[in-house]
Amino acid sequence: xxxxxxxxxxxxxxxxxxxxxxxxxxxxxxxxxxxxxxxxxxxxxxxxxxxxxxxxxxxxxxxxxxxxxxxxxxxxxxxxxxxxxxxxxxxxxxxxxxxxxxxxxxxxxxxxxxxxxxxxxxxxxxxxxxxxxxxxxxxxxxxxxxxxxxxxxxxxxxxxxxxxxxxxxxxxxxxxxxxxxxxxxxxxxxxxxxxxx
Numbered sequence: 001x002x003x004x005x006x007x008x009x010x011x012x013x014x015x016x017x018x019x020x021x022x023x024x025x026x027x028x029x030x031x032x033x034x035x036x037x038x039x040x041x042x043x044x045x046x047x048x049x050x051x052x053x054x055x056x057x058x059x060x061x062x063x064x065x066x067x068x069x070x071x072x073x074x075x076x077x078x079x080x081x082x083x084x085x086x087x088x089x090x091x092x093x094x095x096x097x098x099x100x101x102x103x104x105x106x107x108x109x110x111x112x113x114x115x116x117x118x119x120x121x122x123x124x125x126x127x128x129x130x131x132x133x134x135x136x137x138x139x140x141x142x143x144x145x146x147x148x149x150x151x152x153x154x155x156x157x158x159x160x161x162x163x164x165x166x167x168x169x170x171x172x173x174x175x176x177x178x179x180x181x182x183x184x185x186x187x188x189x190x191x192x193x194x195x196x197x
Contacts, residue, residue, distance in 0.1 A: 004042050006032045011053045016102035021113050051118040057100040058126030064094050065130045073137040087163040087182035131156045147193045
């Protein structure tokens with residue numbers, strides 16, 4: 001592994017564990033097995049390093065999620081069943097990306113202390129890239145007469161919110177309730193956007 005990759009991997013572990021504000025360059029250097037000088041040779045400052053870490057991590061997760069979009073929504077046989085199958089797959093944690101989930105929790109907790117451009121980079125690379133792909137599929141479904149959609153991006157946001165089952169006091173739906181939650185969310189989504197609503 002080259003030094004830049006080692007720094008990114010070490011920084012991802014530290015930021016996921018300690019957060020942005022508490023994650024220090026000295027601790028990251030120790031975690032990565034490099035000197036602080038090496039870090040500054042590759043990244044201008046902690047903000048730049050965090051931006052690179054979250055962009056790299058978000059790109060990896062987005063690639064996995066975009067593959068799910070293609071697999072489940074590329075060609076639909078039964079729109080409701082396919083939306084449920086996609087929702088379950090999308091809401092199931094991606095193996096090997098636990099650190100990314102921890103990074104996202106840190107971003108949510110520390111948003112006021114993280115530069116806005118860093119958060120925007122993460123959103124554009126990860127969540128919004130996936131939302132745009134879902135929106136493209138919804139626009140295609142509308143063109144085929146399967147959905148009634150005026151704003152595909154808003155419809156993708158509604159779909160995401162409805163299948164998440166997020167309770168503000170708990171953050172996410174319990175794993176054993178996932179199928180029921182996604183199925184109910186898709187039913188509600190199709191009540192609002194289905195062609196035969």
